[in-house]
Amino acid sequence: xxxxxxxxxxxxxxxxxxxxxxxxxxxxxxxxxxxxxxxxxxxxxxxxxxxxxxxxxxxxxxxxxxxxxxxxxxxxxxxxxxxxxxxxxxxxxxxxxxxxxxxxxxxxxxxxxxxxxxxxxxxxxxxxxxxxxxxxxxxxxxxxxxxxxxxxxxxxxxxxxxxxxxxxxxxxxxxxxxxxxxxxxxxxxxxxxxxxxxxxxxxxxxxxxxxxxxxxxxxxxxxx
Amino acid sequence: xxxxxxxxxxxxxxxxxxxxxxxxxxxxxxxxxxxxxxxxxxxxxxxxxxxxxxxxxxxxxxxxxxxxxxxxxxxxxxxxxxxxxxxxxxxxxxxxxxxxxxxxxxxxxxxxxxxxxxxxxxxxxxxxxxxxxxxxxxxxxxxxxxxxxxxxxxxxxxxxxxxxxxxxxxxxxxxxxxxxxxxxxxxxxxxxxxxxxxxxxxxxxxxxxxxxxxxxxxxxxxxx
DNA sequence: GACATTTTAAAACGGCAGTTTTAAAATGCT
DNA sequence: AGCATTTTAAAACTGCCGTTTTAAAATGTC
Numbered sequence: 208x209x210x211x212x213x214x215x216x217x218x219x220x221x222x223x224x225x226x227x228x229x230x231x232x233x234x235x236x237x238x239x240x241x242x243x244x245x246x247x248x249x250x251x252x253x254x255x256x257x258x259x260x261x262x263x264x265x266x267x268x269x270x271x272x273x274x275x276x277x278x279x280x281x282x283x284x285x286x287x288x289x290x291x292x293x294x295x296x297x298x299x300x301x302x303x304x305x306x307x308x309x310x311x312x313x314x315x316x317x318x319x320x321x322x323x324x325x326x327x328x329x330x331x332x333x334x335x336x337x338x339x340x341x342x343x344x345x346x347x348x349x350x351x352x353x354x355x356x357x358x359x360x361x362x363x364x365x366x367x368x369x370x371x372x373x374x375x376x377x378x379x380x381x382x383x384x385x386x387x388x389x390x391x392x393x394x395x396x397x398x399x400x401x402x403x404x405x406x407x408x409x410x411x412x413x414x415x416x417x418x419x420x421x422x423x424x425x426x427x428x429x430x431x
Numbered sequence: 432x433x434x435x436x437x438x439x440x441x442x443x444x445x446x447x448x449x450x451x452x453x454x455x456x457x458x459x460x461x462x463x464x465x466x467x468x469x470x471x472x473x474x475x476x477x478x479x480x481x482x483x484x485x486x487x488x489x490x491x492x493x494x495x496x497x498x499x500x501x502x503x504x505x506x507x508x509x510x511x512x513x514x515x516x517x518x519x520x521x522x523x524x525x526x527x528x529x530x531x532x533x534x535x536x537x538x539x540x541x542x543x544x545x546x547x548x549x550x551x552x553x554x555x556x557x558x559x560x561x562x563x564x565x566x567x568x569x570x571x572x573x574x575x576x577x578x579x580x581x582x583x584x585x586x587x588x589x590x591x592x593x594x595x596x597x598x599x600x601x602x603x604x605x606x607x608x609x610x611x612x613x614x615x616x617x618x619x620x621x622x623x624x625x626x627x628x629x630x631x632x633x634x635x636x637x638x639x640x641x642x643x644x645x646x647x648x649x650x651x652x653x654x655x
Numbered sequence: 656g657a658c659a660t661t662t663t664a665a666a667a668c669g670g671c672a673g674t675t676t677t678a679a680a681a682t683g684c685t
Numbered sequence: 686a687g688c689a690t691t692t693t694a695a696a697a698c699t700g701c702c703g704t705t706t707t708a709a710a711a712t713g714t715c
Contacts, residue, residue, distance in 0.1 A: 218662075234549065237460045240703060250663050255704065257661095324548050325458065326605050334609045342610050363611060364627040371599030372592045378602040379594070381550050385558045386566055387587060403588040406642075407635040414634030442692075464673060474693050479674060481691095662711065668704080675698070682691065 219257050221247040226268045231314035234321040235265050269322075269329050272315035273337055291352050292409050295369075298345065299408075300401035302373055307392045316377050323378075345369055352409075353416040361419070365412060372404045443481050445471040450492045455538035458545040459489050493546075493553050496539035497561055515576050516633050519593075522569065523632075524625035526597055531616045540601050547602075569593055576633075577640040585643070589636060596628045 225247035229238045240261055244251050258264040288294035306316050322330050343357075349365045350357040376383065376392075383390060390396070449471035453462045464485055468475050482488040512518035530540050546554050567581075573589045574581040600607065600616075607614060614620070 234458075237549075239701090251703095252664090252705080253662070261703065320548050323602060323605055324544050325461075330605065331609065334606055338606055339610060360623070361627070364624065365631065367599055367603075368596045368628065368631050370603070371595035371597070373595070374602065375591055375595030375598060378547060378598065379591075381547055381554065382558055382562055385555065386563060399584070400588065403585070404592065406639060407589065407592050407632075410638030411631040411635040414638075415630060418630075463671090475673095476675080476694090477692070485673065656715105658714085660711105660713075663709080665707095667706075670703090671701085673699085673701100676696085678694090680691105680693070682689100684689085685687095 218247075218249055218253060222249060222254060222257065222264070223268060223271055226264055227272060227312075227314045227318065230265060230268055231317035231321070234325065235262075235327060236325075265327070266329060269318070269327075269333065272318050273333055291348060292405070294348055295352075295409060296401060296405040298348070299369070299373060299404045300398065302341070303376075303397050303401050303404075306373070307376060307397060309392065309394060320377055320380075342366060342370075349412060352412040354419055361415065365408075365415065368411070369404070369408050372408065376400070442471075442473055442477060446473060446478060446481065446488070447492060447495055450488055451496060451536075451538045451542065454489060454492055455541035455545070458549065459486075459551060460549075489551070490553060493542070493551075493557065496542050497557055515572060516629070518572055519576075519633060520625060520629040522572070523593070523597060523628045524622065526565070527600075527621050527625050527628075530597070531600060531621060533616065533618060544601055544604075566590060566594075573636060576636040578643055585639060589632075589639065592635070593628070593632050596632065600624070 222243065226238075226243045229243045229246060232238070238261075240254055241251060243264075244253060247253075254261065254264055258267060288297045305311065307313075319333070322333065345366045346357045346362055349369070350359065350362045353361060353365065355362050446467065450462075450467045453467045453470060456462070462485075464478055465475060467488075468477060471477075478485065478488055482491060512521045529535065531537075543557070546557065569590045570581045570586055573593070574583065574586045577585060577589065579586050
């Protein structure tokens, strides 16, 4: 009956937590089972006893991270907000907060970064459960603002632009450390970045929407 | 005297080429010396004979990639163009072409992706020689458009936004494969993406510039 | 208290992979 | 031709690391 307390203490939980950090640092392949055990303060045999093998442990860690980083109550792609602009801002801030928030552990994002560069077989599931819903939400939002369908090329490109702006703080991490070392991800900064991305993107979307309107009115002129 | 023909043939060159591909696929750690030798069609001992050890080879590959991917004549952060908009478009297209162009080998970018996630000691040099000049060029350009200094926070955020839009096609590679599988990086598509990013960003920059102007005129009103 | 489950300890197994070695053959240079 | 350099071949060395094993101790659980 004392099985589902996801907090601390239990040997399995200590291993999961340690594994999360170690896997996130170096990726699956380079991570050493002995390091994980040392960090968790458990015996070397414990991993095989509880998770079968290293990959079994990794699977658990991934789903643990995807759960703690995904459809949890703290982030939901279906967002409130009356205007489209408010919805965009809510989405952007939510994702930023979710990925870089100070209160949040940084390792799940790092783990994803490794998956992105060198996907394990589990990656497909992660994309479907985590990324696709977000993409779809943003595509629908963008489509509404620029007045095109959700699978229009322009809609997709705009969606790419928005996600690119958000995720570069994860992917460009090591570059930022060197080219903008003063940057810290405080709560203030997160709001500042969210404001910026919203301003930047919404102005762009409105512009693209207007251009599309104008092109519809006098379709004889060259679009380019 | 027959030392500096950077083309093909020579054993060292064949090793470098093969190593580029293998390192780019799996990253430094996971890459196997035996695979590289097999691919290059050379003896196992050849790597140690010519490059000392695996890391020595990697260093050569990196500088080879950075050279073939950096300040070569085909891409230069100091770009032509009369208007700021033309300069932006030239920069964006140049970098896109440089990173994703069909005529270009894809492995240097993949290699960089690995470095970004798990930097080797060589990474600092790469950042200084490749990334910083580009950053500076864009910062200067952005600063001019929005009417702020090059090290202003708004300028930096805008620069992040622009690079985020360009690099997501590399970092989001595996996600794109799954969420937008039809996308191909033909010459046409590259132009389309360059047009999009330029439109998107320039509209945003102008908007931010205007907002800044307005804020300067009546500074009593809250900026937010 | 009896019992199953969990955890520890230390050692060893087994395979993978970077490196080295040795000897021979090929190649290039003057 | 003679010599140094390069390349090959196959085998062995070496360390790392995931995994297993064995036996003992700790921790529940009824």
